[in-house]
Amino acid sequence: MDDVALEAKGLVKTYKRVRAVQDVSIVLRRGRVTALVGESGSGKSTVAKLLARLVEPTEGEILLDGRKVRRVREYRRKVQMVFQDPFASLNPIHTIRYHLVRPLKIHKRTETPEELMERVQLPADFLSRYPHELSGGQRQRVAIARALAAHPEVLLADEPVSMLDVSIRLGVLNLLLDLKERLRLAVLYITHDIASARYFADETFVMYGGQIVEGGDSETVTQRPAHPYTQLLIESAPDPERAVVALDAPSEEVAAVSAGCQFAPRCPKVQSRCWTDAPPRTEVDSYGHWAACWLYVEAAA
Numbered sequence: 001m002d003d004v005a006l007e008a009k010g011l012v013k014t015y016k017r018v019r020a021v022q023d024v025s026i027v028l029r030r031g032r033v034t035a036l037v038g039e040s041g042s043g044k045s046t047v048a049k050l051l052a053r054l055v056e057p058t059e060g061e062i063l064l065d066g067r068k069v070r071r072v073r074e075y076r077r078k079v080q081m082v083f084q085d086p087f088a089s090l091n092p093i094h095t096i097r098y099h100l101v102r103p104l105k106i107h108k109r110t111e112t113p114e115e116l117m118e119r120v121q122l123p124a125d126f127l128s129r130y131p132h133e134l135s136g137g138q139r140q141r142v143a144i145a146r147a148l149a150a151h152p153e154v155l156l157a158d159e160p161v162s163m164l165d166v167s168i169r170l171g172v173l174n175l176l177l178d179l180k181e182r183l184r185l186a187v188l189y190i191t192h193d194i195a196s197a198r199y200f201a202d203e204t205f206v207m208y209g210g211q212i213v214e215g216g217d218s219e220t221v222t223q224r225p226a227h228p229y230t231q232l233l234i235e236s237a238p239d240p241e242r243a244v245v246a247l248d249a250p251s252e253e254v255a256a257v258s259a260g261c262q263f264a265p266r267c268p269k270v271q272s273r274c275w276t277d278a279p280p281r282t283e284v285d286s287y288g289h290w291a292a293c294w295l296y297v298e299a300a301a
């Protein structure tokens, strides 16, 4: 099990009355990409912030290399984050060189900014440029280079390509794949696009209403989705507009089923106990593929 880099157990995050994240457990492994897929408001960004330790969990624990890391500074070095908007995450008044030299100094690294640029496939003469002189994709590569300066074990990428031009998304995802292989990084890939998870992630988790409702290897989850929510997500994947109309659950409705399955109000296969009892994680058709859905509980027993 030494390939486990980060393990979160039973994470809960409550904001006043909103349960943004409810009992989320997730394992990130070295040299693997894990996708966390869900619609807007499902709680994915809150999971990223919890794993980055930018916010404290209401309940649950996070283990890095099998232990609780008390010192936030040490933790944050090993677990780096890449955000959705590469422009907002770079300071417009500083050159690219400044953005890379700073973390190299802080973490006392002997590498050069030129080496970091090479690792993210950017020319070294960009170091003297300012963020606005780069394209969105190039800026995101700089943000990734800056994260690498810390020599992290884990990279948390929250919608890293959703603000980029469609034509350059694949290039940035391929760069992340290359880094996961060469540096054996554990990568969490947060996205609303389940089709990209199939291509890019080894494992996929699907989130709805603050809970993970299905998980397994990406090929299986996307080709043979078990949870009714995942099935709807995949059916509407080519038409994101339709997905939003069909799936965007108002939070009052989610609150109304706090005892049972979050998806009950929208589920085409809802049964009476879905309203009162939370479904347990149940193995579906192959090893490691599970869904939290009452449809599979009897089949497994």
Ligand SMILES: Nc1ncnc2c1ncn2[C@@H]1O[C@H](COP(=O)(O)OP(=O)(O)OP(=O)(O)O)[C@@H](O)[C@H]1O
Pocket (backbone or CB within 6 Å): 015, 018, 019, 020, 021, 038, 039, 040, 041, 042, 043, 044, 045, 046, 047, 251
């Ligand atoms: N700081 C906060 N204070 C109050 N409520 C919050 C806060 N952060 C998140 N929430 C609520 O928690 C729920 C999950 O939000 P979160 O941002 O994690 O979802 P998401 O799936 O990442 O959505 P998006 O893709 O739109 O960012 C939402 O109902 C949101 O309104």
